[in-house]
Amino acid sequence: MLGQKHLIETLFNRAGIKINGQNPWDIQVNDERLYARIIRDKSMGLGEAYMEGMWDCERVDEFMHCILAANLDREIRDGVKMLLPYLSALFLNHQSRRRSHWVAKRHYDLGNDLFMSFLDPYNQYSCAYFSGTEDLKQAQINKMELICQKIGLGREDRILDIGSGWGGFSRYAAERYGCEVTAINISGEQNRYASEFCKGLPVRILNCDYRDIRGVFDKVVSVGMFEHVGQKNYKTFMRGVARCLKNDGIFLLQTIGGNNSQIKCDPSTARYIFPNSMLPSIAQIGKAAEDLFVMEDWQNLGPHYDKTLMAWNDNFQKAWPSLKKRCNERFRRMWEYYLLSCAGAFRARYIQIWQIVFTKCGARQPDCRLS
Numbered sequence: 505m506l507g508q509k510h511l512i513e514t515l516f517n518r519a520g521i522k523i524n525g526q527n528p529w530d531i532q533v534n535d536e537r538l539y540a541r542i543i544r545d546k547s548m549g550l551g552e553a554y555m556e557g558m559w560d561c562e563r564v565d566e567f568m569h570c571i572l573a574a575n576l577d578r579e580i581r582d583g584v585k586m587l588l589p590y591l592s593a594l595f596l597n598h599q600s601r602r603r604s605h606w607v608a609k610r611h612y613d614l615g616n617d618l619f620m621s622f623l624d625p626y627n628q629y630s631c632a633y634f635s636g637t638e639d640l641k642q643a644q645i646n647k648m649e650l651i652c653q654k655i656g657l658g659r660e661d662r663i664l665d666i667g668s669g670w671g672g673f674s675r676y677a678a679e680r681y682g683c684e685v686t687a688i689n690i691s692g693e694q695n696r697y698a699s700e701f702c703k704g705l706p707v708r709i710l711n712c713d714y715r716d717i718r719g720v721f722d723k724v725v726s727v728g729m730f731e732h733v734g735q736k737n738y739k740t741f742m743r744g745v746a747r748c749l750k751n752d753g754i755f756l757l758q759t760i761g762g763n764n765s766q767i768k769c770d771p772s773t774a775r776y777i778f779p780n781s782m783l784p785s786i787a788q789i790g791k792a793a794e795d796l797f798v799m800e801d802w803q804n805l806g807p808h809y810d811k812t813l814m815a816w817n818d819n820f821q822k823a824w825p826s827l828k829k830r831c832n833e834r835f836r837r838m839w840e841y842y843l844l845s846c847a848g849a850f851r852a853r854y855i856q857i858w859q860i861v862f863t864k865c866g867a868r869q870p871d872c873r874l875s
Contacts, residue, residue: 508539519574521567529566531559547577551845555838564841565814568848577854616670616697618831621823622816626672627701630728630758631809631857640815643808648676651725654801654861654872655754657681661722664688664748666714667729671698671707678705686719688712717744722753730759731781735767738784738792746796746864754870755797755862759784760809762855783855797862801872806856813847 513523522530535558541549553559561567571577623629624644632643633650651673657663659682665674668687678685685707689695692711699709714733724745733741745755762783793799817840824836849855861872
């Protein structure tokens with residue numbers, strides 16, 4: 505046990521983290537079995553141990569920032585428990601039509617009350633844009649308006665919203681611009697909410713997989729959904745968009761992205777939050793768009809997602825007294841670890857959030873570089 509503790513102490517010291525130290529990013533160990541857990545299961549063990557109360561930290565976001573900024577993730581990334589999932593991701597399509605419904609059932613269908621407890625009034629479960637504001641509500645409106653401006657949205661447009669969530673962007677576009685919106689999603693809970701949320705507006709909510717897209721549209725938007733597509737399906741996704749986009753149309757993709765091309769996501773996130781998810785790289789997106797689109801603009805909003813996640817966690821903690829009636833303490837710690845560790849990852853520039861504007865070859869270049 506002492507040898508294991510010394511090994512972890514040495515590793516954490518390289519990142520400026522002290523065990524049972526006084527800094528907000530230092531971890532407080534509640535169970536000495538933690539060291540063996542980390543050595544055996546690496547990042548998965550670290551996350552699970554937090555969920556089980558084996559360690560605490562005043563600022564989990566800063567702890568993760570320190571870990572990733574010091575590149576310790578290379579040494580505590582994967583353990584034995586992730587070998588089989590890695591091989592499975594290598595050879596199987598984990599985001600197939602059948603498997604794609606798992607994330608809807610295990611995450612998005614957890615209950616609208618959970619998500620409404622920490623999201624803004626438009627229920628935006630994606631990066632906000634904190635330009636000239638520190639308020640989450642205004643920042644999410646800023647994000648939606650930025651998207652509308654980048655695609656040159658107008659009243660006469662027919663727009664497709666792929667992965668429309670609770671209908672927030674669809675409602676904003678229809679309310680603000682008077683355009684006709686077709687919103688597709690595979691989460692029953694979200695679609696039921698979105699139908700009510702967009703009632704009375706020119707918004708059509710469809711329970712539809714992106715592989716089944718039909719129709720022709722002036723503009724296509726996909727915000728925060730591409731992370732669920734998977735590297736085996738990136739080309740299929742892009743072909744689907746190209747098939748339904750007019751020749752002079754505009755497509756905006758907003759997605760979290762990784763600095764390196766991979767075939768799987770963080771093990772803790774994949775197991776407990778987003779099953780079968782993975783983050784695309786610049787190279788993977790570029791390869792998928794090749795021969796289909798011209799890339800007109802690529803903007804990195806990464807620091808804004810750090811702020812978004814911190815705001816979500818603040819709201820989640822305030823709402824916990826009402827949520828704990830149906831969620832146990834392990835769930836609270838799991839959700840807290842997810843939100844704060846992701847904030848730390850964006851702060852360390854370990855992951856990014858991209859808004860990418862595409863057109864078809866031969867189309868007029870849009871005025872999409874707004875800020």
